[in-house]
Structures are given as structure tokens and as C-alpha cells.
Amino acid sequence: MSEELISRLQQAIISMDSDIAVELAKEIVQSGVRPSLVVEGCLVKAMKMVADSYDRKEIFLPQVLASVNAYYAAFDVLRPWLPRIDARAGRSVLIGVVEGDIHDIGKNLVRVMMEAYGYECYDLGRDVPTEVFLENISKHDPPFIALSTLMTPTMRGMKDIVDGMVDADIRKGKLVIIGGGPVDKAFAERIGADHYGPNIKDAIVWMKDMREKEAGR
Amino acid sequence: MRCMTSMQRFEATIKGEAPDRLPSILYFQSAAQHSAMRDDVTWQELLNSPSKLSRNVLQQNTRYGADNLFLPLDFRVTGEAFGSTCEYALKCGFGMRMPVVKHRVLGSKDRIDDLAVPDPSTGRGGVVIEAIHMLSKRCGGTVPIIGFLNSPADAATDILEGDYSSVLPLMVTDKAAVHKLFSMITEYNIEFGKAMLDAGASALATVSGGFNDITLSPEQYHEFIAPYHARIVKRTNAPYCYHQCQDATPFLDDMVDTGCGAISFSEKVDLAAVKRRYGPKVILASGPGVSTESSIMCSGTPMDVQEAAFQAISVAGDDGRFWLSAGCEVHHTVPERNILALTSSPTIYATLK
Numbered sequence: 052m053s054e055e056l057i058s059r060l061q062q063a064i065i066s067m068d069s070d071i072a073v074e075l076a077k078e079i080v081q082s083g084v085r086p087s088l089v090v091e092g093c094l095v096k097a098m099k100m101v102a103d104s105y106d107r108k109e110i111f112l113p114q115v116l117a118s119v120n121a122y123y124a125a126f127d128v129l130r131p132w133l134p135r136i137d138a139r140a141g142r143s144v145l146i147g148v149v150e151g152d153i154h155d156i157g158k159n160l161v162r163v164m165m166e167a168y169g170y171e172c173y174d175l176g177r178d179v180p181t182e183v184f185l186e187n188i189s190k191h192d193p194p195f196i197a198l199s200t201l202m203t204p205t206m207r208g209m210k211d212i213v214d215g216m217v218d219a220d221i222r223k224g225k226l227v228i229i230g231g232g233p234v235d236k237a238f239a240e241r242i243g244a245d246h247y248g249p250n251i252k253d254a255i256v257w258m259k260d261m262r263e264k265e266a267g268r
Numbered sequence: 269m270r271c272m273t274s275m276q277r278f279e280a281t282i283k284g285e286a287p288d289r290l291p292s293i294l295y296f297q298s299a300a301q302h303s304a305m306r307d308d309v310t311w312q313e314l315l316n317s318p319s320k321l322s323r324n325v326l327q328q329n330t331r332y333g334a335d336n337l338f339l340p341l342d343f344r345v346t347g348e349a350f351g352s353t354c355e356y357a358l359k360c361g362f363g364m365r366m367p368v369v370k371h372r373v374l375g376s377k378d379r380i381d382d383l384a385v386p387d388p389s390t391g392r393g394g395v396v397i398e399a400i401h402m403l404s405k406r407c408g409g410t411v412p413i414i415g416f417l418n419s420p421a422d423a424a425t426d427i428l429e430g431d432y433s434s435v436l437p438l439m440v441t442d443k444a445a446v447h448k449l450f451s452m453i454t455e456y457n458i459e460f461g462k463a464m465l466d467a468g469a470s471a472l473a474t475v476s477g478g479f480n481d482i483t484l485s486p487e488q489y490h491e492f493i494a495p496y497h498a499r500i501v502k503r504t505n506a507p508y509c510y511h512q513c514q515d516a517t518p519f520l521d522d523m524v525d526t527g528c529g530a531i532s533f534s535e536k537v538d539l540a541a542v543k544r545r546y547g548p549k550v551i552l553a554s555g556p557g558v559s560t561e562s563s564i565m566c567s568g569t570p571m572d573v574q575e576a577a578f579q580a581i582s583v584a585g586d587d588g589r590f591w592l593s594a595g596c597e598v599h600h601t602v603p604e605r606n607i608l609a610l611t612s613s614p615t616i617y618a619t620l621k
Contacts, residue, residue: 112483117437233560
């Protein structure tokens, strides 16, 4: 019974049906299945399939975002029963779009996938001033900082943040990943970021590699 | 061949006649920030005053050598006309940036029927129309004025709460709502376009920005984007320059089929291939890239810009049906020397030829 519910929930996310996703998530909670298993075995799996379809250009952003809405609708039902993630366990990310840029779709998709993979995200939103990034990096002390921009004129905000971290002595022990249309690997190297993520999958794989590297030390 | 005015040059390309040289047609802010800094006006003052706006836009031609005047200088006029409000913050770059929407008038797609199509003179629309009047008087028909209409889909993201994150998924979950909203915006665009033409604009232009090859499939573009531009072209009956951001390649057939006078695209598109396929049907507008930090317009030298401009002209300019442009918005990090290198290239090319 529960397997069937989980399978139907996965399908509801893929077929972008938020209402059904909520109903099924409620039924699953009532059925006594551990919600964390549902997240890993169903929600994450569904979003991976959606991301893969997007990568293969079988679907585009309207479908991806509709699936994201269904994902969150189900996730919000399960959330109260999920264990708190320990931010110090290397699974937290501070993410945001730099100052002057209001384009946040890419950042939102990255956040969804990071959460799906078990990261706790401190999402600062879009058009975030450098000083707000720095305050929150100090406050939350996350191991990963993810910066996004879609606009050439606002790229310099990424450098300001990395420089600001150095100046404020909060750079050590943190990994900065950048993404967005106008940035590339060379720009990441030039501003002192640790990685350029050309797509969501790359970002997730890199973060996993970095955590494993850190754990192996 | 006698030396033409910018208007004569522009009109020759539209009629398919040989211009004395190809025109350089620039989009959007085209050094607006540089000019505003010199004039010591803020972004808010600039965009809300017909006299300041017209003075600034005039410099696109008089100082930077473009064969056109392009306004409004930002995307937010349509959203504001419908009732959304903007913040004219002075934060990035040289202290200037495009207005940011702070409050969207439509809290939910269920309230689309509450919207009314605004009068074109509402809000900053009136400022733009008055500025076009002033420019028209000043230029006396020697420089074409191009009036900008935000693409209905992009304008919808300024009107509906949640912007792209709301509009995009609705394209699969509630198509009827999307079409209703885009239709209303299109009606506004048609009226605003006509008002700009009545005020003295010679042509209209649009930019499809956020709805591109990364976000939409060709089928979605065919259903949600191109038909609204076709409607504007048909009802305004004026030369319409249709710009598509990112890689326009998958959408070129749809763009041309709108009946527009010119299609504009970035350097990501194979200009030679487009010329071969569409050359006689439509004017092409493109040139050195401007959209990434490593683009020639942003980080190249003036010689690099000129070389890329020559290359574009040689590929697409032989029949005169080509406007040299930067392939997208000439934003404020483009060095002034590179804008000048771009706009001077057609003259130098014609001389060398």
C-alpha cells in the first residue's frame, strides 16, 4: 500500500499535479511511513528524473517549475516530521542572487535540488546586497556559499562578496560556488571562487565530492 | 553615392534599396548611464522627465554615432502602466540600474479579470510619448526614432506576483490564464505602439528576454510568444524589430513569420546561416557580442570590435538588408570607446571597400 502511495506521489510530482501531491503526502504521513524515507526514495528521485529530462531538453522550464511546485507542496506536508539537519555537519548552503539582479529562477532550481539532496539552504533571495551576504555568512557559518547572477553588470558583486569574506576573515573553511549565464570557470578563478557550476548536476556532484574530501581528511 | 541622413539610410534598408552605408542600430541603454552621469541626473529623474529623457536619448546619435534613437530605456513601462510599482534604486555599476519591480499589481492569476487595459499615456508611457514628440521636433525626420515595447510575456512577469516563477509554470498548468494575460498586455502594446508612432517614432522594437531557448521549447514559443508579436505587427502596421535574447536559432522561423521588418539576435546565432535562409525576407540585426563578460563589446579593444563588425557586415551586409548592432542591450559596462568603434565601423568599412 505504502509503496503504491509513494509511486503515485512520485508520478504526481513528475506530472506537475500539486493538489494530488499534497493529498498523497498526507496519506503517506497517516500511513506511518517514515517521511525521511519518502523524501529520499520518492521526492528526490522524482526531481532527479525531472532534472534529467530538462538536461536532455525533453522538457523545459514551465514543466520543471510546475514540478518544483508539486515537490514543495508535498515537501511542506512532510517537513514537520523530518529530522533537523545539523548545519555544522557540512550539509548547509547559503545561497542567493547578487545585488542588482532580480533573476532568481536558476537559483531557485539549484536550491530545490540541494534541498532534495539533503542540504539545508539559507536562501537570501535575489538582489542581495554584499553586506547582507557577509552578515549571514558570519551568522550561519555554512560550509558552502552559492552565488548566482544572470547579468553581466552585476557579476562584480560576486567578487565583492569573496573579497569581503577575506577582509572579514570568514573565508577560511568555506567553499564558494558561482553560477549563472554570464560567468564561467575563468571568472570563478579570477575572483577567487572555488568552483563554477555550469548546471545543477555539476554543482551537486562537486559539493558531494568536496564533502567526501573533507570527511576523508 | 550621395551621403544619406540616418533616416534615409534606415528607410533604404527597409525598402530593400542600397544605403550609402549600413546603419548602426543600437538597443536599449546604449550609453544612457554614461550620458546620465555627465548630465548629473539620477535614473529616476531620467526616466520620469520627458526633457531629460529626450536629451539623454539624443546622445545615442549625437555623441555615440548610432543611426537611431531608442526609447524607453528600460523594460518597466508596461508593468507600471498596469499598476505595478518600481524602485529606482541606485545600487550597482556606475550607481545606476534598471528600475526593479517592488510590487506587482496582480497578486494571483485568478484576478486577471480585474485588470483593465491602461491608456497608453498612463504612468511613464506619457513621459515616453512626450519625449518622442520632443525628439521628433528636434531631429526633423533625420534620425529614426524606435519606440520599444516590452514583449507581452516578459511584461507579464512585471505584473503577476512571483514573476517568471509564476508565469512559466502556468504555461502548463493554466494555459487559458496565460493567454488572457498576454492578450491584455498585447492590447496595451498595440495602443502604446500606435501612440509612439503618432508622436513621431519611425519604427517599433521588442525584446523577448526571459523566454528563450533555455526556458521554452520551440512548441511553447510557438504557442505563447510569437503569436502576440504577430498581432502587434499586424495592428500597428509599422516596421517592427523583433529581438530574441540568448540563442534565437530554434525560434527564427516563428520570428520571421510574424511579418516583422527586422529580426535581431546575439552572436550565438550563426549569422551566415541566417542570411542564407532568411536574407531576402527580412532585415537582420546583429554584430559583436555584448552579453557576457568576455564578449567583444565588453572586454575587447576598439580594434577587436571593428574587426567583428567588419566580419558581420561582410557576412550579412552585401544586399543592404542589415543593421549593425551589438546583438543585445548595450549596457553600462560596455566601454564608450567600444560603442564608438561599433558605430563608426560601417563608414570605415564602406570607405575601405
